[in-house]
Amino acid sequence: MADTFAAIATPLGEGGVGIVRVSGPGSLNIMKVVFKECPDKVEPRHVYYGHALDASGNVIDEMICIYMRAPHTFTGEDVVEFQAHGSNVSLRLIVMSAISAGARIADPGEFTKLAFLNGKLDLSQAEAVIDLIKARSEKPLSIASDQLNGSLGQEIVAIRNNIKDVLAQMAVNIDFPDEDIEQVSCDEFITELKRQNDRLQSLIKSSEFGKIAREGIKIALVGRTNVGKSSLLNGLLGENRAIVTDIPGTTRDTIEESSSIGGYPIVVVDTAGIRDTDDVIEQIGIERSKNEIEEADLVVMVADGSTELAAEDFEIAEHVANKKVMLVINKEDLGMTAAQSDIDKLKSIIGCDTGDIVYTSVKTVKGIGKVRDAIERNLARGFIKSDGGNIVTNERHKDALVRAKAVLVHGIELLEMREPLEVAEIEVHDSFQILGEIIGETASEEILDTVFSKFCLGK
Ligand code: GDP
Numbered sequence: 525m526a527d528t529f530a531a532i533a534t535p536l537g538e539g540g541v542g543i544v545r546v547s548g549p550g551s552l553n554i555m556k557v558v559f560k561e562c563p564d565k566v567e568p569r570h571v572y573y574g575h576a577l578d579a580s581g582n583v584i585d586e587m588i589c590i591y592m593r594a595p596h597t598f599t600g601e602d603v604v605e606f607q608a609h610g611s612n613v614s615l616r617l618i619v620m621s622a623i624s625a626g627a628r629i630a631d632p633g634e635f636t637k638l639a640f641l642n643g644k645l646d647l648s649q650a651e652a653v654i655d656l657i658k659a660r661s662e663k664p665l666s667i668a669s670d671q672l673n674g675s676l677g678q679e680i681v682a683i684r685n686n687i688k689d690v691l692a693q694m695a696v697n698i699d700f701p702d703e704d705i706e707q708v709s710c711d712e713f714i715t716e717l718k719r720q721n722d723r724l725q726s727l728i729k730s731s732e733f734g735k736i737a738r739e740g741i742k743i744a745l746v747g748r749t750n751v752g753k754s755s756l757l758n759g760l761l762g763e764n765r766a767i768v769t770d771i772p773g774t775t776r777d778t779i780e781e782s783s784s785i786g787g788y789p790i791v792v793v794d795t796a797g798i799r800d801t802d803d804v805i806e807q808i809g810i811e812r813s814k815n816e817i818e819e820a821d822l823v824v825m826v827a828d829g830s831t832e833l834a835a836e837d838f839e840i841a842e843h844v845a846n847k848k849v850m851l852v853i854n855k856e857d858l859g860m861t862a863a864q865s866d867i868d869k870l871k872s873i874i875g876c877d878t879g880d881i882v883y884t885s886v887k888t889v890k891g892i893g894k895v896r897d898a899i900e901r902n903l904a905r906g907f908i909k910s911d912g913g914n915i916v917t918n919e920r921h922k923d924a925l926v927r928a929k930a931v932l933v934h935g936i937e938l939l940e941m942r943e944p945l946e947v948a949e950i951e952v953h954d955s956f957q958i959l960g961e962i963i964g965e966t967a968s969e970e971i972l973d974t975v976f977s978k979f980c981l982g983k
């Protein structure tokens with residue numbers, strides 16, 4: 525029974541329903557102990573209703589119980605699910621009851637790790653389970669869901685198979701250089717390897733977008749005092765304000781919150797002034813704002829259209845001119861006083877398109893909507909990958925792709941220089957091995973530990 529483990533699979537706290545999951549060869553026996561009304565012969569995938577018993581045989585809670593027989597389960601082993609009311613106490617008692625019946629507590633990520641070890645998922649799919657659980661908006665969720673489906677893993681397998689075919693041909697040419705076996709020419713190797721290299725390149729490129737999908741598109745709001753930055757920030761976050769605010773690397777004294785636009789997670793920062801000043805305290809705030817601007821994927825500059833533009837507006841524009849900038853001319857409801865020639869001047873300093881200038885009033889829901897739409901259009905142009913290919917969101921995958929590509933490129937160069945085939949073969953083989961890390965085929969114990977340590981209990 526040592527291989528049978530149990531854990532609460534649903535979030536801790538009060539919920540309508542909570543699930544305890546048990547996996548391993550002892551699952552059925554545990555069900556017989558924990559489930560009061562357990563029949564002698566349990567039908568797999570049949571839903572049973574009855575009561576849960578604690579370790580001393582007292583009724584804990586009502587429960588629904590399902591037995592799933594290996595190998596067609598998530599982990600690939602026998603699985604039993606106990607669905608009770610989502611009270612911490614009753615779920616804990618059920619786990620303890622399972623333990624006294626012979627299970628042990630699962631390690632974090634152990635259900636998914638077992639699924640990987642039993643060949644139910646490749647490593648990239650297992651990692652997608654974490655991404656799926658942690659997704660903060662629709663697009664990252666759909667990317668994780670594709671990855672869980674195995675689309676990235678399948679592409680890696682396809683690339684590896686093509687490289688393997690080349691390696692096999694190379695081996696023939698190396699082993700039988702003079703014999704009458706069909707010799708594939710060096711140029712054909714080069715052509716095929718370049719084709720695979722292009723696929724690696726496009727996966728690596730997709731990771732730029734993957735980072736944005738994962739961490740959010742960082743938007744910095746700039747503009748002088750009183751133009752409406754805070755109003756815009758609140759409006760953008762509005763009812764879509766994400767529950768998650770623990771964004772790594774952020775201090776609470778610059779206002780930074782996350783939300784989503786068009787399904788993409790966004791992180792919005794309201795910067796303090798960035799005017800040149802002699803005041804030391806002010807200087808610190810300015811430095812921070814400058815860093816925020818530097819890190820931003822998109823800058824939204826707000827100006828007050830109901831007054832003449834000021835020297836400070838142009839000064840701020842100069843500071844952000846090297847970034848991707850959109851311009852919001854605010855307070856339209858008060859009438860436009862700012863001269864069009866000044867707005868044109870601002871536009872030419874920051875170098876944005878006419879479509880990236882929004883005349884609006886961020887005090888109104890409609891005005892916020894206009895800004896949102898403009899941001900979404902801007903993102904769609906510049907950031908969002910839409911060719912339908914796989915998107916690499918995971919740093920570990922990107923790192924392996926970069927290393928695999930580097931050795932592959934080197935292998936191709938050696939072939940082009942007509943170095944001995946044996947020498948190029950080593951590089952090409954390395955590339956094949958490194959790609960295997962992504963799907964877990966060649967992943968070391970250390971890699972596996974790192975991946976599964978990111979899971980929480982019960983997953
Ligand atoms: P910030 O200093 O740039 O953050 O500007 P705030 O968002 O704090 O706004 C400054 C003042 O302008 C507040 O009194 C807002 O209510 C007002 N305000 C902001 N946007 C608009 C707008 O579109 N129209 C009008 N009439 N007032 C606005």
Ligand code: ZN
Nearest residue numbers: 753754755794
């Ligand atoms: Zn403000």
